[in-house]
Amino acid sequence: MIKVVIFGSGNLAQHLILALQKASDVELVQAFARNEKDLLKVLDSDKITSNYNHIKNADLYIIAVSDNAIQEVSNLLPFSNKLVAHTSGSVAIEMLNDKNRKAVFYPLQTFSKNKEINFSEIPICLEAENTTDLQILKQVAKTISDVVYEINSKQRKSLHVAAVFVNNFVNHLYQIGNDICSDNNVPFDILKPLITETANKILMLSPTNAQTGPAKRRDTTTINAHLTFLSDENQKNIYKILTKSIIDNDQKL
């Protein structure tokens, strides 16, 4: 039985706490939160602490706090030579304090409060300083997810940047679609089946083969009609830049 302690009370920490409690071969012995109340809806109160001196013994400590708090939490740990992992896509493994064995346990997904998530489909990207530690991380990761990868710091950084494009920026394009609809009294709901299908297509086709639309077809009549239609300068600018990028990308192929 691998014993785990989790630090944090945000979306990711809560989802991890729920997933690890259900997992076999892993025992979630404790969770640490500055404000213990924040975890009461996911964990029994006797397993929650806000005092660094009360942290229990464990095989793996997972620091699932916001990026800028990782270093501080790792510095405050009152023990040494233990396996300590952070969960961030963008923080270097070296940010963890040297007194413990450093690792990364990065689940690549977007977590929202109040939206349940199936952890078994979430890729978990692991990094450790030696193979023994990597084995412990793998054992824990595999109890909650079917997709576990070993990823070094540079690869993890690239994944985090790529994730900003396919998640944060994609959602912002949904926002622009929504704004255009509401400016023209059209329900945004009409676009939802298209949004779903666009994401589903990429599971079977490469992005190159899935690309359609006026830019792909070099349909300048439609492109110009769209630019004339758009009155918002920011929307117009994004339309121009992404259209040009699609055309340039095609010419590289």
Next chain:
Amino acid sequence: MIKVVIFGSGNLAQHLILALQKASDVELVQAFARNEKDLLKVLDSDKITSNYNHIKNADLYIIAVSDNAIQEVSNLLPFSNKLVAHTSGSVAIEMLNDKNRKAVFYPLQTFSKNKEINFSEIPICLEAENTTDLQILKQVAKTISDVVYEINSKQRKSLHVAAVFVNNFVNHLYQIGNDICSDNNVPFDILKPLITETANKILMLSPTNAQTGPAKRRDTTTINAHLTFLSDENQKNIYKILTKSIIDNDQKL
């Protein structure tokens, strides 16, 4: 029984032919293709013609050809006072020849050959010159789809522009995510659960509430680290512009 003739042999025409053959209360009497062979895998040969003089009598003629061929096909029709609809999101209803009753039958979805599609979930946007014609369009649309909207030409134009953002441009962001992964020897597959969840979230949350990431958090440390990481000038530029757009959008709220 409403009789329908379809013009075209592309993705949309083929999907419409398949859907209408399965529909009750509608009879697909014929399909027209310049090259009859193009339709043999979706329709019996005796129902296919390439000769304008052999077009059968019908209650509704659907011109499902590429945007720039709509006007030509509509001009070549050898009859008048019939109900003729095109299927384009971006072509004005007035582009159809005046000799017939003009209409639009626009299914808002992305169609790929060799990828089956559930037509019942595809929104169909209808426009006609009078309520009698609109009723005919509605009857046909409802036999293949559960989501049928009456949408005027200006609204349809806005939908088409919005669709470029949430479909074509979103797919291009998948392309960039894919490029960043392959440049760093990371399998693009790791990002697929994130892509799926990003699209699923928008079915329950508004884009504003679903927005996460460094721009939303004003996390300039991460934003600058990402910009340093990106070496491709085009990717860098798109990153900057979409980050600024997310921040500006937030400040409008």
